[in-house]
Amino acid sequence: MRILLVEDTRDVGEAIARRFKAIGHSVDWETSGAAAADILDSTGYDLVILDVMLPELDGFEILRRLRRAKSPAPVLVLTARSEVEDRVEALDLGADDYLLKPFDFRELEARARVLMRRHAGEPTNIIQCGDIILDRASRSARVGRREIQLKRREISLLEILASRPGRVFSKDELLQSLFGFDEDVSPNAVELYIGRLRKKLDCAKARIVTLRGVGYQMVPDDTE
Amino acid sequence: MTRNDSSLFTRLAVLVSLVLCVGATALASAAWYYARAAADDAYDRVLKGAALQMADSLTVDGGELIVDLPASAFELLGLAERDRLFYRIVDPEGKTLTGYADLASGSDLSAVRSDPVVQNGSYSGDPVRIVVVARAFSDPALSGWAHVIVAQTTEARRALAAELTTRAVLLVLIMSVMALAGTALAIRYALQPVWRLGAALNSRDSQDLKPIEVDMPREMRPFVGSINHFMGRLERRVSQLERFIADAAHQIRTPLTALTAQVDLLGHDRLGPEARQHLERVQQRAEELARLTNQLLSHAMVIHRADAVRLAPVNLVDIARRAFRAAVPITLSPDIIVSFEADESDPRVLGDAVSLREAIVNVIDNALRHGTLSRLEVKVSSQAGNAVIEVEDDGPGIPREAWESVTQRFATPKQNGGTAGLGFSIAAEVASAHGGTLGFRERNEHGFVVVLTLPLLTGEGD
Numbered sequence: 001m002r003i004l005l006v007e008d009t010r011d012v013g014e015a016i017a018r019r020f021k022a023i024g025h026s027v028d029w030e031t032s033g034a035a036a037a038d039i040l041d042s043t044g045y046d047l048v049i050l051d052v053m054l055p056e057l058d059g060f061e062i063l064r065r066l067r068r069a070k071s072p073a074p075v076l077v078l079t080a081r082s083e084v085e086d087r088v089e090a091l092d093l094g095a096d097d098y099l100l101k102p103f104d105f106r107e108l109e110a111r112a113r114v115l116m117r118r119h120a121g122e123p124t125n126i127i128q129c130g131d132i133i134l135d136r137a138s139r140s141a142r143v144g145r146r147e148i149q150l151k152r153r154e155i156s157l158l159e160i161l162a163s164r165p166g167r168v169f170s171k172d173e174l175l176q177s178l179f180g181f182d183e184d185v186s187p188n189a190v191e192l193y194i195g196r197l198r199k200k201l202d203c204a205k206a207r208i209v210t211l212r213g214v215g216y217q218m219v220p221d222d223t224e
Numbered sequence: 225m226t227r228n229d230s231s232l233f234t235r236l237a238v239l240v241s242l243v244l245c246v247g248a249t250a251l252a253s254a255a256w257y258y259a260r261a262a263a264d265d266a267y268d269r270v271l272k273g274a275a276l277q278m279a280d281s282l283t284v285d286g287g288e289l290i291v292d293l294p295a296s297a298f299e300l301l302g303l304a305e306r307d308r309l310f311y312r313i314v315d316p317e318g319k320t321l322t323g324y325a326d327l328a329s330g331s332d333l334s335a336v337r338s339d340p341v342v343q344n345g346s347y348s349g350d351p352v353r354i355v356v357v358a359r360a361f362s363d364p365a366l367s368g369w370a371h372v373i374v375a376q377t378t379e380a381r382r383a384l385a386a387e388l389t390t391r392a393v394l395l396v397l398i399m400s401v402m403a404l405a406g407t408a409l410a411i412r413y414a415l416q417p418v419w420r421l422g423a424a425l426n427s428r429d430s431q432d433l434k435p436i437e438v439d440m441p442r443e444m445r446p447f448v449g450s451i452n453h454f455m456g457r458l459e460r461r462v463s464q465l466e467r468f469i470a471d472a473a474h475q476i477r478t479p480l481t482a483l484t485a486q487v488d489l490l491g492h493d494r495l496g497p498e499a500r501q502h503l504e505r506v507q508q509r510a511e512e513l514a515r516l517t518n519q520l521l522s523h524a525m526v527i528h529r530a531d532a533v534r535l536a537p538v539n540l541v542d543i544a545r546r547a548f549r550a551a552v553p554i555t556l557s558p559d560i561i562v563s564f565e566a567d568e569s570d571p572r573v574l575g576d577a578v579s580l581r582e583a584i585v586n587v588i589d590n591a592l593r594h595g596t597l598s599r600l601e602v603k604v605s606s607q608a609g610n611a612v613i614e615v616e617d618d619g620p621g622i623p624r625e626a627w628e629s630v631t632q633r634f635a636t637p638k639q640n641g642g643t644a645g646l647g648f649s650i651a652a653e654v655a656s657a658h659g660g661t662l663g664f665r666e667r668n669e670h671g672f673v674v675v676l677t678l679p680l681l682t683g684e685g686d
Binding site for chain 2 (some may be wrong): 009010011012015016017019053068080081082091098100101102103104105106107110111114138139142145146147148149151154196199200
């Protein structure tokens with residue numbers, strides 16, 4: 001994926017760029033606001049990581065321009081400012097997420113991944129089964145009025161099971177859908193995720209049923 | 225009056241009424257004195273006239289002094305109906321010719337030869353007014369001074385004096401009451417600008433530090449001037465503080481981020497076991513420092529905003545949901561169940577969205593760091609006129625005796641080790657700035673709950 005990093009502190013920019021390059025993304029790194037605005041006019045990105053305090057043109061202004069130009073690129077804002085004087089927040093200006101400096105680099109990576117997946121056209125439609133509503137955009141499942149945060153693979157698993165309630169999925173089938181063919185994962189991983197998902201959806205009106213030796217299925221409690 | 229000790233109105237009113245009281249007393253005394261003098265004067269004239277008429281009626285016939293009292297002498301005196309009259313006529317030898325022999329003249333008879341003398345005295349126990357008139361006879365058979373003494377009881381003149389005094393006192397009283405009422409009105413009117421100034425100050429927004437522009441009388445101007453001067457100083461202070469917090473935030477966070485970035489670059493994998501241990505400690509410390517910095521800045525910001533930001537109606541569910549998403553890291557262990565739940569009441573409060581979010585973020589962050597073992601629940605609801613945000617975890621909880629101290633700065637719940645820092649302190653600060661409270665619910669089989677309670681917005685608009 002193609003990432004534009006706009007960060008004027010060398011030490012920070014270097015680390016972020018290195019991290020994202022290490023996991024296979026291509027990173028363009030700009031240190032001035034004006035240069036970043038220029039490049040954004042001509043190039044499309046899958047993610048923009050934007051520092052707020054920049055020389056020449058500040059991050060909020062770039063964000064405003066980007067949204068005015070109806071650019072679909074997701075923007076993750078990094079801010080070192082305190083909100084003592086801010087009347088508007090990054091989120092209100094159209095940022096998709098923000099992190100307060102100093103941040104945990106793993107958290108930055110994780111949030112960036114969520115934004116890029118969403119941008120890459122991952123299905124954002126809402127899936128319902130029993131009283132479970134899966135909402136990818138907020139990374140959560142709603143059970144009644146309760147929203148439960150889910151991890152990426154838990155979401156994928158729930159999506160597979162909930163989109164076709166009653167159908168039985170074998171362990172191998174699920175393993176392939178979750179991890180692909182490349183990754184070398186033990187079949188026990190499926191049990192682990194099923195276990196976690198069951199715990200998180202504890203009081204829902206739909207259950208994940210284990211059929212020994214066959215696989216798993218999602219059953220809504222319609223009869224009750 | 226003790227209650228209004230320091231009221232300008234009372235002070236002035238008390239002073240003015242004191243002066244009026246003294247004045248009224250003096251005037252009443254004067255009125256009484258003059259009334260008596262006037263009554264005496266009037267009745268004395270009649271009395272003197274009667275005595276002179278009686279003296280005129282004395283004639284000498286054959287060496288004998290003849291008394292032939294004219295009726296007209298008593299007619300005038302009869303005007304004072306209730307008063308009794310006593311008289312005595314003394315011949316030149318000092319013998320009483322007629323009348324009450326025991327009526328004393330009360331003075332030296334020879335002193336009255338030029339002019340009749342009127343004085344006070346008493347007869348048979350009653351106070352009387354006595355007039356003595358002398359008449360000279362130079363008849364060859366009878367020569368010398370004869371005296372007429374007439375006494376009259378004083379009832380009528382006292383009655384007249386009393387009536388005159390009463391009327392005068394009544395007038396004085398009416399005038400005093402009018403003066404007092406006028407003074408009260410005048411003071412109220414004169415003090416009105418003070419009330420107006422107070423009202424103008426009170427109706428201001430807490431963040432409005434512009435000079436006061438209310439029409440004030442000349443006498444009030446120094447006062448308004450010093451208020452405006454003070455406002456100016458306060459505004460400079462506030463903006464200095466604002467700038468300081470903003471600068472500090474940027475100036476500290478940037479190198480701190482750079483530090484963590486560079487530590488991150490070192491990478492675990494390439495290091496030996498010992499170096500890796502050191503690196504981990506550096507990372508831990510840097511993280512602690514980052515958290516503390518954020519909390520200190522957030523604390524300063526929250527305190528500053530409590531005075532400087534105008535509260536507006538906000539939707540607490542939106543704020544809590546945002547706080548929830550900001551506070552729960554994606555990298556959180558997948559075995560922890562994290563949930564958010566808002567009831568259908570959709571609570572709205574009068575508040576500052578930024579501070580409220582900061583408070584909720586800090587409570588959740590605290591729970592994740594020091595409480596949660598495998599479950600964290602955030603619930604927003606309305607209960608009995610309050611919006612309630614509950615953050616529940618399945619950790620050990622905080623013992624009741626430590627509840628008070630954890631909301632103070634840098635208090636440490638012992639069993640957790642490490643410092644709880646400012647999280648609860650920030651939340652408590654925000655709660656009280658919004659007229660709410662930060663509380664705890666005893667650990668039960670379900671979990672330990674931190675409760676943020678805020679008064680619900682009543683009615684529409686702000």
